[in-house]
Amino acid sequence: MSEYLVNLKINNIPVSVKEGTTILDAAKKLNFNVPTLCNHPDLSVAGNCRVCVVEVKGARLLAASCATPVSEGMEVLTNSEKVRTARKHVIELLLSEHNADCTKCFKNGHCELQDLASEYRIGDHVFIDLVKAKDKIADISSPSISKDDSKCIRCQRCVRTCDELQSVSALAVVKKGDHQKISTFMNKPLHEVVCTNCGQCINRCPTGALTERTYIEEVWKAINDPLKHVVVQTAPAVRIGLGEDLGYDPGERVTGKMVAALKHIGFDSVLDTDFTADLTIMEEGTELLTRLKKALVDGEKVALPMMTSCSPGWIKFQEHMFPDLLDNLSTCKSPQQMFGALAKTYYAKKKGIDPKNMVSVSIMPCTAKKFECGRPEMRDSGYQDVDYVLTTRELAMMVKQAGINFMKLEDEHYDSIMGNSTGAAVIFGATGGVMEAALRTAYEIVTGREVPFTNLNIMPLRGFEGVKEAKVMIKDVKPEWSFLEGAELSVAIAHGLHNANTLMKAVREGKANYHFIEVMGCPGGCLGGGGQPIPTSPEIRSKRAEAIYGEDEGLPLRKSHENPEVIQIYKDFLGEPLGHKSHDLLHTHYKPRIRY
Amino acid sequence: MENKILKKVDYIFQESSINEIIDVVSKTLTKSPDDIILDIIDSGLKGRGGAGFPTGLKWKFTKNEDNPVKYVICNADEGEPGTFKDREILDTVAIKVLGGMTICGYSIGAKEGYIYLRGEYNFLLPKLNKIVDDFNKQLKSKGIDFNIFLKSGSGAYICGEESALFESMEGKRGEPRNKPPYPAVSGYNSKPTVINNVETLVYVTMICKMGVERFKELGTKDSRGSKVFSVSGDTPTPGIYELELGMPLADFIEDFGDGDTKAVQVGGASGHCVPRKHLKETIIGFEGIPTGGSMMIFNSTRSMYNVLHDYLEFFNEESCGQCTPCRVGCQQLLKGIESVKKGDRKPQYLDELKKLANTMKVAAKCGLGQSVANPFNSIVDNFREEIIY
Structure with a gap:
């Protein structure tokens, strides 16, 4: 970006920003929030959702603020009548092609479209419902990722993620007009294509179109089964991420609270994937x-x-x-699978537990682990080595469901053995x-x-x-x-x-x-x-x-x-x-x- | 306003031999690029694809870009419903297009030119390939460093939008880009690019051949020159006609209508519908309704609901689907008029739809979505009762 400064006015307030800055970023500098959907800090600019349009005085068209660089003397209005009308229309249009069963959605409360709809008080919106019945059937072929086209708003963040960040391109835009959608090669189910199950698309999906396959209920069932000994392992990155879903700012270490929460939830042994990370090094x-x-x-x-x-x-x-x-x-x-194989052999033997009564759960920052635990190679203990994999996000949900006040928890330590690490x-x-x-x-x-x-x-x-x-x-x-x-x-x-x-x-x-x-x-x-x-x-x-x-x-x-x-x-x-x-x-x- | 009366002229389709055109090119290339660009600016030539951007300025902006690689692209993705003039031009006087491309290339500093040919026009390829080969050889023998290539589209309307056309040429999905940057700065392969309509390039050759002053005698102050029109619909004389710009629509209908004209759709599906009562005060040209040349005439037997319905179905299918206003807006407009027709929604719903069309006009990413409001509002405003009942 050039060092040359450009002077403009946003909502009548002057601001100077470096040449090449977008209107969106210039507005941010003045603390004017312009809503966005297709924009993402990790991805190239798309400018396709149009929710960020702003008025540039003298211009015939509204400008997509995420995609339009500032220019000298520009006068921008981020909330004029013209802008508000267009923005509300865009949100209403997106809702009209969106399966808005919000209360039943996995992303309920974590959806950027829902936030916008609520911000703009879109009530009984005027337009005709366009959701196609056939799209309401989600693709759950993958053990890791669920893809629900009826929730998709075509922002293409997932497509750009899969291409730009991951070079996989399992997801792409197909067809045009009213048939345009995000699909796979030959519209095959996700588990039949090159998808690596990395879940980066989920991290960037603004709605509930892409979510993890969840196994929370299965895990609750095991915990509540008195005959089962449920072992849980936690991956290294969970302890520094979990806090974000439970009220902390990014970068908070919550290891001790996480261990305490897992014990409150009712896992019989709370152990650490870090142990097998050390073993992996050996x-x-x-x-x-x-x-x-x-x-x-x-x-x-x-x-x-x-x-x-x-x-x-x-x-x-x-x-x-x-x-x-x-x-x-x-x-x-991987450390997860080393842990799984040892849990139902070494740990079971040491603790005198029959491995057939053991349920092995892992908490991972990862969705590909959900696929990995089901690989046919991963049964060396004589059983499926790891039974269920939950994401950091799913653990946060369990903590909430269990009624635990996470921030008030006293730190606790991992159980032994297989709970010690470096x-x-x-x-x-x-x-x-x-x-x-x-x-x-x-x-x-x-x-x-x-x-x-x-x-x-x-x-x-x-x-x-x-x-x-x-x-x-x-x-x-x-x-x-x-x-x-x-x-x-x-x-x-x-x-x-x-x-x-x-x-x-x-x-x-x-x-x-x-x-x-x-x-x-x-x-x-x-x-x-x-x-x-x-x-x-x-x-x-x-x-x-x-x-x-x-x-x-x-x-x-x-x-x-x-x-x-x-x-x-x-x-x-x-x-x-x-x-x-x-x-x-x-x-x-x-x-x-x-x-x- | 200096309204001209309807005048048929014949410049575009005058036969020219390859040698004649090579002569025009050679003679023109003795001038400096700046002088040629000044001539084109002076001529007042505006783009003949529909948007009407001054051709000379487009060239000047591209010439001013400091880049060793630049391109000239001839937009032959003629997809606007009711337009079929570029096909005729390429079929009969393609050599003039090549001449215009060469003059443009010299003026802006490009060594390569591409014709992006509509997929449905592939039947022209054998003929065009030969003409282009011969022309390239002639240029080489004259020591003119410019080469022309043909690229074939795959039949998407959106690829006529210049930035979607570049994406398609680069082997990607044909979707419009964000602007800025404009093609003059970053076009095909992200290089400075001039993209002109087929007909525009022919006029470049004609201006260089007959001189700026002759060209300026044609048309009006705001709409210099003549224009090729594709006339269709309820007319006894459908076909392709070259007419001076700036004439009242009433004169046009006098000549081409069947005596029972109800409305004229000027500029194709994305253009404006003019009802009989407004024919007199409507000028065909940049001071009135600009057009890529499509003139669809409807008589009293036609249902304007069906006409609008057809257009909206077309846009529904041909929207690339990338941006919200266009992808979803088109569906809502179509479903909206259907529901009003059926009585599921009150007639007042049409006013909501008009507001939506106006949002599409200012918020859609490209010209496709932005122009849907043209037919929608003009048909709903003028034939509201036909939509409702």
């Missing part, structure tokens, strides 16, 4: 070192760079788009976090020294740049790792599938000479996951990241290999990383999928 770190040894010492052909496998949206993306690179994926299950596990929730955790451990295993970064904070791996790179020199290694002496470990990190796509193309073309790549399917990593509170924006994700790194710094242990429960499980149950038992329970394989 397994994945060892896997990387093993691959490097095979390549450097044994001269074996192994797939490098190795890529992380924690993010199920990313895994399905890779299966669809880069099936030729599946060998590069770490064979480690700071290294918490940072799994931010892009770059898995890499940072892995380096903290691997570097120390190989050299016997802590990573050479102040206070263990590996700053080059942090931040929201699309693709980050770093190099770590390995010197003065322990004798058993002598083959790594003087090696420079080269790593890369991508978040959001668009960035992953860019990086994978480079890998495929042999232009990316990294040893290890971390990919998270969602922008910002899990903290920006498809199951996190809505809305999302770069600012909100920054605050969540600060919270995650704050949580890490506040923990007594910050290296995965120092987690006493991790040390214990290898002693009692698993033997060693990549050992026989690990192989059976903690590792998996992938399957190529077609693009269409």
Whole structure:
């Protein structure tokens, strides 16, 4: 954006803004709120909903303020009679094609169209109801995402999300005029197309057209069944997101309150996915070192760079788009699935619970996890390892339904075993976090020294740049790792599938000479996951990241290999990383999928 | 107002050989680009697609853009109901279009020109391909660095809207873009682009051939030159006619009507409906009702409800569906007149619909949605009882 200042008046108040600023942003600067629907801070400008139109004096047309740059001497009115008439018309038109069964809608109370309708007091609106009966049947083929066309207002935020942020384009605009709609390839159900279940579309849908498939009732039923032992695990990013749906500003850490709430709700064991995040570091770190040894010492052909496998949206993306690179994926299950497999084996045995009476629930910032838990590979305990996955948002709903005054809760601690974790596990929730955790451990295993970064904070791996790179020199290694002496470990990190796509193309073309790549399917990593509170924006994700790194710094242990429960499980149950038992329970394989 | 009486002229369809046109181009290109643009501005030529933007100014804005890559595009996506003149021009005197494109390219600094041909006109492709090939070869032999290509549309009305046309040419879904930026700054492939109607480009060649002064003798002060009209409906003489601009509609009907004319739809489905009682004071031209050339004549046997219903059905189908006022507004207008006709809604509902049409006029994203109010309001205002009963 240029430094040149443009002077204009908005509602007769002068303002100077940089050239290229939109009328919408200039109005914001003066604290004039102009309503928007199709506009989103993460996406390109569409200018198609027209709810943000404003009057520019002397112009024949109203201007879409989100899409119109300011110009010198412009005089803008954001609330003139002409504007109000048009804006009300636009809202009334949207309502006329919208299945406004608001009280029964999953998004009731969290809908931008509902907010506007209420702001403008659109009562018994004048226009004819256009909702088509056939659109009222939602597509619930996907275990993760529900798509209800009768609620869709064609703002195309989902289409832009799927294309611009994720390079997936499972959703696109089809047909025109009164038949125009958002659909999939050949109008197939969502579970048959390239959809990665990432849920980023849900995070940006202003209405109830795209929502998560909810399993709240199933979980309540299990909790209220005296015969069932219900175990719950909570992912790293849930504790820094949940507060947003329960009255806190973004960036609030609510770990202790969340644990307390889960106990109040009635889960029998409240455990932590962070435990298996630490375990993932042990397994994945060892896997990387093993691959490097095979390549450097044994001269074996192994797939490098190795890529992380924690993010199920990313895994399905890779299966669809880069099936030729599946060998590069770490064979480690995601922390959720490692946890699930251990809950119904190790935990059940230790606690004397019959795994068939166990119900395993996970609270995830993610919608792809709902798909992942149903993958046929994820039954190594002899049962479905994880039974139900709820999003951060669904947990907030349960807290409210249980009548808990969340803000007044006293902090509580996770149960043991499988409830202990380190700071290294918490940072799994931010892009770059898995890499940072892995380096903290691997570097120390190989050299016997802590990573050479102040206070263990590996700053080059942090931040929201699309693709980050770093190099770590390995010197003065322990004798058993002598083959790594003087090696420079080269790593890369991508978040959001668009960035992953860019990086994978480079890998495929042999232009990316990294040893290890971390990919998270969602922008910002899990903290920006498809199951996190809505809305999302770069600012909100920054605050969540600060919270995650704050949580890490506040923990007594910050290296995965120092987690006493991790040390214990290898002693009692698993033997060693990549050992026989690990192989059976903690590792998996992938399957190529077609693009269409 | 200097009203002219109806005058048929014959410039557009005068036969010209390729050599003649190449000569006109070569001679014109001895002038500086600025001089040519000044000539076009001086001629008063306005776009013949319907909107009537001054052609010379469009060129000047594009020339002023500092960019090594620019484009000239000939908009041959003739889709307005009742318009069929561009088809005839391309079928009989395409060479003049190519001449105009070359002159434009030289003037603005573009080396490539594209003809975006309506999908339904693909039958013209073999013929056009040959003419374009021959013409390109001639340009090359004359050392003129300009090449013309053909691109075929797929039959969407909206792709005649210039920015939707660019999207379509770029292989994307044909949806209008936000403006600004205008094509002069960012058009095809986000490069500065002049996009002109087929007929406009022919007049460019004709102005260069016969001189600015001759051209200015035609038409009126506000509507210079002549214009090709597509005449259809209740007329004994349907067809394509080149007429001077600025004549009263009454004169036109005198000549083309069947004696029982009830109304004329000027400018196609997106134009205005003029009832018999207003024919005299209505001027065809930029000072009155501008038109892309479609003149649909209706006599007393026609139901204006059916006419409006047809237009609204057309817009319902051809709206790209992107913006709310157009996508939903068109459906509401159509369903609205149906419900009034059936008696489900009171006649006063038509006034609500007119307000809605007026919102579409100012709030829709592109010319399609903005112009639906033209037929809607003019038909409802003048034939209200036909809509209700």
